[in-house]
Amino acid sequence: MTIASTSFNPPASATRADVAAALARRRKFAEWRFKAYGMVAIAISLGALAILFTTIVRNGYPAFVQSSIKLDVFFDPAEIDPSGTQKPEDIRNANYPKLAQAALYKLIGLESSDRKVRRDANQMLSQSVDIQLRDMVMKNPALIGTTQPVWVLARDEIDALLKGSISRDTPEDRRKVNDRQIGWADKLVADGRMVKRFNTGLFVNGASSDAETAGLGVALIGSFFMMATVLLLAVPLGVAAAIYLQELAPKNRFTDLIEVNINNLAAVPSIVFGLLGLAVFINFAGLPRSASLVGGLVLTLMTLPTIIIATRAAVAAVPPSIREAALGVGASRVQTIFHHVLPLAMPGILTGTIIGLAKALGETAPLLMIGMVAFVIDYPTSPLDSATALPVQVYMWATEAERGFIERTAAATLVLLGFMVVMNAVAIVLRQRFMRKW
Amino acid sequence: MKPGFIALAAATAAAASLAASPAFARDEVKVAGSSTALPYAKIVAEQFQKGNSKFKVIVESGGSGAGINQFCKGVGPEFIDIANSSRPIKPSELEACAAAGVKDVVEVKFGYDGIVFASDVKGPDFKFEPKDWFLALAPEVVVDGKLVANPNTKWNQINPAFPDWEIAAYIPGEKHGTREVFEEKVLGAGCKATGTLAALTAKLGDEKKAEKACLQVRKDDGGKHAVDIDGDYPETLARIDGNKTGIGVFGLFFFENNADKLRVATMGGIKPSQETIASGKYPVSRPLFYYIKKAHVGVIPGLKEYANFFVSDKVIGADGPLVENGLVPLPDAEAKAVRETVDKLTTMGAKS
CATH class of the missing domain: 1.20.5 (Single alpha-helices involved in coiled-coils or other helix-helix interfaces)
Known part of the structure; x- marks a missing residue:
């Protein structure tokens, strides 16, 4: 030109x-x-x-904050400890919701004994008050007989009303919150008794059918166990396989075949790995369903090709002159690999591994097959316990009917995306810091 | 670098040896099955665990058929203990169960669920009869005594009282238990009411075949009149949000939670509600079941307790949490019988 x-x-x-x-x-x-x-x-x-x-x-x-009500709960000895001896069974089985309800009636000035009106008031409190108050008393029996300020969660419908996802303009018969409850809620807000507080429950609670107490706790632990399994299995296996194939294996038809198959494996839809996991790990090896160990094993299989391909590329990018120099001064091939090639290829390997892990973290399809789409309330204590995973929790909440779960679905997606962004950022930082140009 | 690798290798070996040892003893009750029964099973599991912190219950979804299939795989800690179902177990499934060693199965009916028809909240009220739905969705209908391909493309062609809306029905996909109830109670009933069953019997020469043909759904016009929804109700709701003249099929509980977005139609002149479904007046409802593997009772800790807790009055009774969440409770006499079945673990074969 x-x-x-x-x-x-x-x-x-x-x-x-x-x-x-x-x-x-x-x-x-x-x-x-x-x-x-x-x-x-x-x-x-x-x-x-x-x-x-x-x-x-x-x-x-909105899911990162949750409406709570500050109640002055009187821990009535007549209710909790009728015998006066603090028997554990009495404390365990006491009617704690009644205590919370009594405190609420006082706040909203409810004196009517009409069952229906009281029921409306009771429905403003989360069902979790029962356990919350019980645990307080069991931890500290000295509370019995005293009045304590306690923040308790509001029912998810009240929360939805405050956040505007239940509209006040809807006619009463089509609304989950009636006019009476709206009046009370407004009064509580005006008195500063009901405020939106940071929702720690979202990160620590297990599964629940009540939106206000549902959290990602079990999913986070399950995802952590699975990532640990992938890291412990896929990284050593993948790196070893890649180094052997790249540096030590003879070039013949057989290794060509392996190479082609590894590339094919990387393109296999993930649901297929789920089927494989179901057949091999659960039906054949007898591992428990829904366990995060099985999920981790399946994701290991899925991540392995990614890591092998990334590692091979990183190893191949190390200039031959480095190897020749090492061999020339008398290093053995293993010494060459471990002292020179591997350290120089490390940034590439780490990047590939982290991207593989990030992909595994967001994977849902194979987990459907091995029973990880489950309602798990208690924390798993080992990888053999039933657990769920972050993307699975998104999927499960997306199918719930209550309004409160819609915002939670999006919030769980945000948490998942947050992890992805962090992992990808780490990959980029590692590459920038350790990359060497020749 | 080197010691790190050795540690990794050791961990790998440990994990591999772990993987090789089969059949773990299990201290969790495992439940799987119907997505309709799932919300209820979840509430029961949660309440049960709150009351007895030493037991654990894990509930999986997946559909009635899938749950029963897993349930019938065999006896042992690697197989589930309870299958939830939105339909009675089929004889063929019981045979499969028995063949795998699951011989003693306890059937527990815990309540009813209503299926409702709803459109966008801003639209008009619909008063449906089963035959309206049949005329809207059947591939072939009788016109002037002759069987012809379904000519109806708008709702007002079926009944002048309906609006001038293109027929677009969002019905549950084939894998849902809801679909079966919809076919039987709506399409089947409509087929009979319109005389199409008789015409089909004459054409096919066999009533059984004709009954089956009745349950078919039209596929003409690119399938835009009858759309299968394979996902859950939120998907159906999203479709109606997108097409304000669509009509969807929902569970009663889902509708009650979204009554500000949906307008429910009457069926056979009856408005669906807990009362009309419990009394059997509302025609489109179905019982919900769970099945207990008797061989696991006493082996899996908490199984019997969970089963008993599920049918206790404070759970499935009229003031219980399940009813608050849309379950239609059993009549008192039936509930009592069910409690006895669970308590004595009366198996299906042993029923009088």
Whole structure:
């Protein structure tokens, strides 16, 4: 292009110059057009991403706070400890909701003994008050007979009302919260007795059918166990396999076949690994269903090809001169690999591993097959206990009927995305810090 | 680098040896099955565990058929203890169970669930009869005494009282237990009421085949009139959100939670509610079951306690948490009989 446009002596025939100029213009236009296509493509994908993020954030951020009511609970000895001897059974089986309800009646000035009115008031409190108050007393029996300020959760419908996902404009017969409850809720808010507080329960609670007490606790532990299993199994296996294939294996038809199959394995849909896990780990090896160990094993199989391919690429990128130099001064091949090749390939291996882990963290399909879509209330204490995983929790909450679960679904997605972003950021940082250019 | 690798290798070996030892003893009650029964099973599990912190219950979803299939795989800690189902177990499934060694099965009916028809809240009220749905969704209907391909494309062609809406029905997919109830109680009933059953019997020469043909759903016009929803009710709701003239099939509980978005239709002149379903007046309802593997009772800790707790009055009774969450309770006499069945673990064969 530059030659055509910067010739010093204009050519004899003007027509030839015109043709050249027209050609140049056309090529310039083509270049401009191509750039425009690229920019449009980027704009579309950024737009889609922006829409996705704003929807999730808009739906999800309310779940990080939860409406709580501050009650002055009188731990009535007549109710908790009728015998006066603090028998553990009495304390365990006392009617704690009644104590909380009595405190609530006082706050909202309810004196009516009409069962229906009282029921409406009772329904403003979460069912979790029972356990919450019981645990307080069991931990500290000295509370009996005293009045304590206690923050208790409001029922999910009240929470939804405060957050606006249940609209006040809906006619009463179509609304989950009636006018009487709205009046009480407004009074509690006006008195500063009901406020939205940070929702720690979202991160520590296990599964629950009540939206206000449902949390990601079990899913986080399950995902942690699975990631630990993947890290312990897939990384050593993958790196060893890749180094052998790249550095030590003879080049023949058999190793070619293995290579082709590893690449194929990386493209196998993940649900297939779930089926394999069901057949091998559960039906054949007899491992328990829903256990995070089985989930981890399945995800290991899924991540292995990714790690092998990444490691091979990283090892192949180490210049041959390094190896030759090491061999030249008398190092053995194993010494060459472990002292020189592997350290230099480490950033690439780490990047591949972290990206493989991030992919495994977000995987749902294979976990469906091995029973990890389960309602698990208690924390798993070992990888053999039943557990769920973060993406599975998103899936399970998405199918719930109550309003409170919609925001929780989005919030769980945000937590999952947060982990992804952190892992990818770590991968980038590691690559930037340790990469060497030759 | 080196010691790290050795530690990793040791951990790998440990995990591998762990994987090789089969059949673990289990201290959790495992439940799987119907997605309709899932919310109830979850509430029961949660309440049960709160009361008895020494027992654990794990509830899985997956559909009635899948649950029963897992349940019938065999006896032993690696197989589930309880299958939830939104339909009675089939004889063929019982045979499969027996063949795998699961001979003693206790059937427990714990309540009813209503299936409702609902459209966008801003639309008009619908008063459906089963035959309206049949005329809307059947591939072939009788017109002037002759069997022809379904000519109806708008609801007002079926009944002038209906609005001028294109027929777009979002019905549960084939893997759902709800679909079976919908076919039997709505399409089957409508088929009979419109005289199509008689016409089909004459055409096919066999009533059994005709009854089966009655339950088919039209596929014309690119399948836009009858849309199978394989996901759960939130998906159906999203479809109606997108197409305000669509009509969806929901569970009663889901509808009650979304009454500000949906308008429910009457069926056979009856509005669905807990009362009309419990009394049997509302025609489209079904019983919900769970099945106990008797061989596991006494082996799996907490199984018997969970089963007893499930049918106790404070759980499935009229003031219990399940009813609050949309379950239609059993009549008192039936509930009493069920409690006795669970307490004595009367198996299916042993029933009088």
